[in-house]
Amino acid sequence: MENNQPIGLFDSGIGGTSIWKAIHKLLPHEDTLYLADSKNAPYGIKSKAEIIALSRKNTEFLLDHQCKIIVVACNTATTNAIQELRARYSVPFIGIEPAIKPAALHSQTHKIGILATQGTLNSALFHQSMQQYQNVVFVEQIGHGLVELIENGQIDSPTMESLLHQYLRPMIAANIDYLVLGCSHYPYLIPQIQKILPPHITIIDSGEAVARQTQRVLEQTVGLRNPITPSSQRFFTNTDPQVLEAILDHKYLVIPTDF
8 A cells, every 4th residue: 555645754953854844855755744843942941741732732733744653863851752742642753762781782891971962861761771781881961952953053053062172081081981862862963972082982873773663664564655756845944944954054935833
C-alpha cells in the first residue's frame, strides 16, 4: 500500500531541523511537515505538565495536517511527554533521547560527557537509561542559554563561544572520551565544540539513529510508506521565520502560523 501523507516533526524551535535533515536524507521521497514552537522555547526549563501540554498541542497541529507518523524531534519533549502521547493518540511516535548506548559501549575511559537541557537531565526516562550502565561515569552539564542563542541566530557569537568553553572544560578535565549531545539544537554547535575538544573525544548526536528508526516503523507498519515520487517539505513557525529559513539555507519557504 502507498501513503503520501507527511511525516510530522515538532520541536521547541529550530533545533529539530537537525533531525529533519537526517530523515529527509534517508527518506527523500517522503513528504514532511515540520513545526517549530519557537514561541515557547526553551522547553528545558518548563515543568513536566507544561511540556506535556505543549507536546499535545503540537501533536494536534500535526494531526490536523494529516501526518501519518510523528517524530518528537526534541529530547525534552521525548523524555517528559512521549509516553503520554503514545497513550493518547493512535499514530506511531518516534522519540529522540541522548545517544548514551553507543557512547557507553565504546568508551575506553568509561567517562562520558552529556550536554543537555535541564528538562532532559532531570527526567525519569533519562535516569532509567543511565541505570543500565553502572560502570560508566556520566559527566552531566545543563546547557543554560544555548537554545536561546541558537533561536536568536547567534550560533557563532562570542557569548556562545564563552558558554561552550565554560561547559566543556570540566568534561575535558574529567577525561571523557565521548560527548553526547542531548538536545536537537546542539548539533548546530558541533563546529564550535570541535574547536574546543581534543581530537580524541568523539561527539555523538541522535539524528541518524532517529532517521533509521523512522524508516523501520514506516516499513513495518502496513500502509505507511510513500511511493517513489517527488516529495514536498513544509515548515511552520509561530515566530519570525527568518531564523528557521537561515538554518535551512534559505532552500525552503517557512510559513508563519498563529499556533
